[in-house]
Each structure stands twice: as structure tokens, then as C-alpha cells.
Amino acid sequence: MSALVLAEHDNHVLNAATLSVVAAARQLGSGVDVLVAGNDCRDVALQAGRVAAIGRVLLAEAPHLGNASAENLAAQIVAVAPGYTHLLAPSTSTGKSVMPRVAALLDVAQISEIVAVESPDTFIRPIYAGNAMLTVQSTDPVKVITVRTSAFAAAGEGGDAQVVNVAAVADCGKSRVVSRDLTRSGRPDLGSAEVVIAGGRGLHSRDEFFAVLSPLADKLGAALGATRAAVDAGFVSNDLQIGQTGKIVAPRLYFAVGLSGAIQHLAGMKESRTIVAINKDPEAPIFRVADFGLVGDLFEIVPALTKALE
């Protein structure tokens, strides 16, 4: 038995999501290799090699692998897949696009967003927005898996794995990335932040959303997030959405500000370690999952809280 983990990266830096997938793969009780596929990305392979207890790092480099195109990346994984019993990737937008394609090409099922490894063929994953947990056993010879990274503590450093070059697959030629427009906020990445401050429609407007929440986020080194309602209302862009249809986060500390706690939002944050809810409605469902609640006007409470942290 051996597992191959698809590294998530931007051709320069290994994304921390990869470390959680390595941790999940290790629970399978087998050797773990990492595949770094990209363009001019040897640095990423060297970073992957330093992750603890990695067997080998496979490095595939080509211009057409540089943009994580699902078509080329899936073909690359399939090309190096023989011999592996488990193929794993983080449940990022890249992992979710690529791994079903890999599974179909290998004619096996794919298991999405696992949160626990029961045994090498049995996994737990949330369904119905996390309102039920499914324990599922795979009878396929190869298990193709995406991992909910917030459910696994990141693997540490201290490894010294060999980097092995592998042949890059040919460009499928049917898909081309035209542009990327990535939000640069200077804040930690929402998916891996230790502290998350999420706002809902109670923030009233885009201006007030940032005016009220940014000082608190600055103070705590937190990432900002939002509910689907706040995204729909145009307060923030969709990449900040937390919930069933957005990001799933499980930080050490989560602030839910001016949001009621719709099922679809709870699905994205209720595994957080400590949850603080601030809402004017004492009956809001968010208080049922919160460890600490403050009832009142968020426009008074949040600035007072920011001040109290000084």
C-alpha cells in the first residue's frame, strides 16, 4: 500500500493545505509520496521534501502544468498513479476540480472531503451540509480522495525526501487560462487562518462591514469571512463566503458577527474550536453552536471588544 498526495502550490510556495493531506495520508498506515506538478516549480518540490516522513517527491514540470488546469493535472496524476493504492488532494478548488476527473479516468469512485480515516478503505465524510456524517467503505482497487484540510492537523517538518523528476504529460490543448484575479488582502488565508471573523447581513453595507470588522481582524491577525447573505448583498466577494456552498473553516477561534446562523453557514464553521457569537437577536440559531454569546448592537460591541483587547 502506498499513497500519493497532490501538492497544492502556486509554482513558488507549497500551500499549507498539502500538509493536512499528508497527515491524513499517513493515517492510512502506508508510505506517502508527494506529486508536485507545475511550471518551474523545483522550489515547491524542495519544500515538499522537507515535510516529515515523505517517501519521495515526484516532480513534473512543463509550461502547461503551471496553471493547475484540471485536464492536464488529471492526466499527470493518472500517468504516475500505477502502484499507488490511494490518491489524495486537498478539497480546494483545484483538488475538487481535478480528483473526480482522475477517478473517472481510472474508472473508480471518488470520495469527497473526508474528515476522518477509519481504516485504509473506510472514511467519514459530511453530507447534507454537515447535518449528517457518512461512513463509507470503498471496494475499488484505488481510492481517490479529497481531504477537508481543516479536519487534519498539518504534518510537521523535518523530512529529507528525494526529489525525482517524472515525465510531464502532453498538453491536452483544449483549455487555456486567460487570466487570474486573486484578492490580495494582506490577511491570512481564510482556509488556514487560526482566527476567523465572519460577518453577516447585520453589518448593513460593504463600508460598514470593513469599518467594523477590520480593526478587530487586525488586532487578532484574523482572516475575514462572510455569510452567503452578505456575499449576495454585495458586501464582500464570493471567495470570502463561509458555508456549504463556500469555504469550510475550522479555526481555533471564530467570531460570528451580525449573522443568524443559517444551516448553510453553520455547515462551514461549526467545527471551529471556540465560537463567539455577537447578535442583537438572543433567539438567533448561531447562539446554539456558540461557546460564548454577546447579545446587543454589534456596532457598539465590536469596537468595544477591539478596545478591550488592547
Place this chain on the structure above:
Amino acid sequence: MEGADLKSLVAVKRVVDYNVHIRVKVDGSGVDTANVRMSMNPFDEIAVEEAVRLKEAGFVSEIVVVSVGGACCQETIRTALAMGGDRAILIETDAELQPLAVARLLKAVCDMEQPRLVLCGKQATDDDASQTGQMLAALLDWPQATFASDIALSDGMALVTREIDGGLETVEIELPSVVTADLRLNQPRYVTLSNLMKAKKKRIDVVSPQTLGVDIASRLIVRKVSEPKPRAPGRMLANPAELVEQLKQLKVIA
């Protein structure tokens, strides 16, 4: 414009309505779906809406709606037809299907219908798998664009804006291709009663997995479905100072 002959296929799934509080069966065999309000998967609704808008704009010539499931899926299909689908195919089966089986069935339909664009939701709100579109694209050896928030068609290509981690990405993919719909692609229209009545006259062909010659055997065994772990009850605090004190005691802040 190639609208004159650009056939679009839209896959729709009947799921428990997203407003329903689901209950896990006591024997752990699954989620109780008896006597529960069912609807079209909300992301599939967005996919249908997009196909209809592309047709209204002259880019798509025909919209074929496809669903897989029991006879009750006719209701879901009627909704899609009332939104603007032209005709439909129901692949009727009472078997529990996994995404790979659904993708294979859809591939068989694509082999018959030869659509240039397949639209589906980015994920279904019941199994939250987010696999079918990508698997279908792989089986057809077509390019894909997942999590679409904008689609523009021209000259045998689709220019698709995708919602990716950290922002947006625009990809150009060759048709035929599979595109999966994200939340912000559009706001689906309401179905009027008169359109629902008109939809009753539209054709629904019913086929079976057997007639399509597709193996739908399940590779995954459901061992257990359980309730998520409940959280311990929380505490209401009087003011921010008290909160800071509590968080410091728990060492979640310095």
C-alpha cells in the same frame, strides 16, 4: 454565432429541499427522505437558468434536460421545462446511484444527443460530492470549467469565469465541454403557473440504465449515517470585557 446548431444538455437532480431540517434514521442506514419536501438541486436550477439565458440570447438552439432517478423526478424535470427547457430525458431507476454511475449514464445520453455544451450544478446539496460534471467531462474526454460565475460563448469556444480559492479565474475552453454552475452565475427565474402548464406538453423520453447499456453498480458501501457530534452548550456573557477574560482563560488569545 453558432446558436443555430448549439445543443445544450442540462443535468438536474431531485434532492431534499435545502430549507428542510434533515433527520438521520435511527438505524443509521441513511437520511429520512420519506414525506420530506423535495426540490431541484439549487445549483442545477442555476444551470438550467443559464442554458435558458444562452438560448434567449441566441447562443443555444435547443435545451435538453436530463435527470436520473425514480419516476418522481418527472416533477423536477417539469420545473426545468417550465423554466425554458425544450424537452427532457428521464433515466429511470430506483437504484442508489453514485456520481460515477450518473456520469456514465449522462455520457451515454451525450453519445446519443451530441450536445456541444453540458451544464450542471457544481454540487448537489444532499451528498455534497461535487463530482458528476468533472467525471462526465473526463469520460467524454472534454474540457471542463467548474464553479462558473460567468459564461460567454463564441466561435466554438466558451470563456468561463470560475470561482477559485482566493479569487476568480477566466478559462477559455473548446466546445464541446462541461461547465458546472456556481452560486453567482445567475438568479434563477420563478416558474409561473402558465409556464408550468405549457411544460406539460413538452416531451419527456423515459429510458432505463439497461437500455443505455450502462453498469450502475455501486463501488462504495454505506457503513453508517450518523448525527454530527453536538456542541456543548455555550454561555451568554454580559459584555466584551468578560469575553476577553474568558478567551484568555481558555488561552485562545494571548
